Amino acid sequence: DRHPGISVSLWEKRTGPQLAALADGSLDLAMVYGHPSTADFRYRRLLHRIPLVAVVGRQHRWAHRSHVPFAELRDQDCVLFAREQCPAMYDAILRSAAQTRISLNITQIADDPGATAHIVSVRPLVGFASLPRAVSAGMGSSDTDPVAVKLVDPVPTLDLHVVWRADEQNPAVAMFLDCLASTAPALADDQVLTA
Structure with a gap:
């Protein structure tokens, strides 16, 4: 195990419930259609025109x-x-x-x-x-x-976005975002969008 103490669990939920769970801290990262309109979250577009x-x-x-x-x-x-x-x-x-x-x-x-x-x-x-x-x-x-x-x-x-809290401290989120950046044609770091 390269990263002891880090666990990942996946759930399928619609956008609204994911963003609510992200806001209350029960979810660290969401993949949603559209992007949030609050400064509490940061986001990056993953896929365009689904x-x-x-x-x-x-x-x-x-x-x-x-x-x-x-x-x-x-x-x-x-x-x-x-x-x-x-x-x-x-x-x-x-x-x-x-x-x-x-x-x-x-x-x-x-x-x-x-x-x-x-x-x-x-x-x-x-x-x-x-x-x-x-x-x-x-x-x-x-x-x-x-x-x-x-x-x-x-x-x-629709566009698919990955969304995380602006004040996120979970190292698994940072690692996941790094993996996305290295494997997919995502936005450059200076183009990461904030709500």
Whole structure:
């Protein structure tokens, strides 16, 4: 063990709960969509322009389509999450609706991604996920899984950021950030963003 006394635990949570845990000290580092708007955190963009997809059940009429123009959501009932769960994703979805001059018919709220997948599997609703989340969840890989369908014209997108407290003292956070800097085309040190 090169670094005794340092342990790492990983959890999957939406942006809002991660930032709340970061603020209360129960989380040292977060990977979130969008970036925080408080001077209490520092952040660095990891990935740019991650696409969002529609998530539908196997019986939905979109299930066998490779892509759907965003404007076709006008005629669909949607399941969405509360904005505080992931403000950047929520805003990207509504911004795309505004660009296409439609209103989303949000008939169900589900803050848990697993619950959203279940809801669209049993009801003719459309949910939303990032493309990496859809791939990692195996959407469409079995006959019972929900299906991810690409949204186009426009393609809603998000940036992924790593976020940490401005006063962070945990050496594991510094090591993790150093690893990111050495293995990915991240921003240079003088470009690390502060809220």
